[in-house]
Amino acid sequence: EDQVTQSPEALRLQEGESSSLNCSYTVSGLRGLFWYRQDPGKGPEFLFTLYSAGEEKEKERLKATLTKKESFLHITAPKPEDSATYLCAVQTSGTYKYIFGTGTRLKVLA
Amino acid sequence: EAQVTQNPRYLITVTGKKLTVTCSQNMNHEYMSWYRQDPGLGLRQIYYSMNVEVTDKGDVPEGYKVSRKEKRNFPLILESPSPNQTSLYFCASSAFDPGQKEKLFFGSGTQLSVL
Numbered sequence: 001e002d003q004v005t006q007s008p009e010a011l012r013l014q015e016g017e018s019s020s021l022n023c024s025y026t027v028s029g030l031r032g033l034f035w036y037r038q039d040p041g042k043g044p045e046f047l048f049t050l051y052s053a054g055e056e057k058e059k060e061r062l063k064a065t066l067t068k069k070e071s072f073l074h075i076t077a078p079k080p081e082d083s084a085t086y087l088c089a090v091q092t093s094g095t096y097k098y099i100f101g102t103g104t105r106l107k108v109l110a
Numbered sequence: 111e112a113q114v115t116q117n118p119r120y121l122i123t124v125t126g127k128k129l130t131v132t133c134s135q136n137m138n139h140e141y142m143s144w145y146r147q148d149p150g151l152g153l154r155q156i157y158y159s160m161n162v163e164v165t166d167k168g169d170v171p172e173g174y175k176v177s178r179k180e181k182r183n184f185p186l187i188l189e190s191p192s193p194n195q196t197s198l199y200f201c202a203s204s205a206f207d208p209g210q211k212e213k214l215f216f217g218s219g220t221q222l223s224v225l
Contacts, residue, residue, distance in 0.1 A: 034213065034214070043200050043217055044200075044214075046215075096141070097155055098155050099155070099169070100153035102151065102152035
């Protein structure tokens, strides 16, 4: 069964305290792995797409990496405005379905 | 402005009363999809469409219908809503290119309560 699991469920960081979020997946065929950011009461917003093991993408304080079984979202020196829920999703090859993880709620304290 | 527009933003209804949530995109996207978001369960795909007149079931299609008669519109129909369909619903769209991994653009969401 195709599945996406994110950990931790929630994370509290002090401003400037770097950390990583994990997304592990098992799918019959991976077309792409996506990271989204969701603010309360809003729709998710795209951050990164990864599709081959070893690939890395960066944007400001965020860096996403991909292996054959998991992806990490590294947050370097976070700021309070980075507080949000971070969602990981995979799109399966063949069917083009999307499967989302349950997200990591990140709170960055000033 | 590129956007996905859902209506209504909030909806309260009663069990069994048919309803439609509309979704429209102005980006000429081929791929459109519906999701429900529930606490502890995350976003789950209900239905998706890769082009006009082509629709497929996601992971939780029971109790829902969709149609794709025009490229820009993808309405979600609940013919006989039940309380377990109370949820936050999102529509999303993306371009579709077999050689690319296109990102989803999401609407602002529809909070549905079925009493």
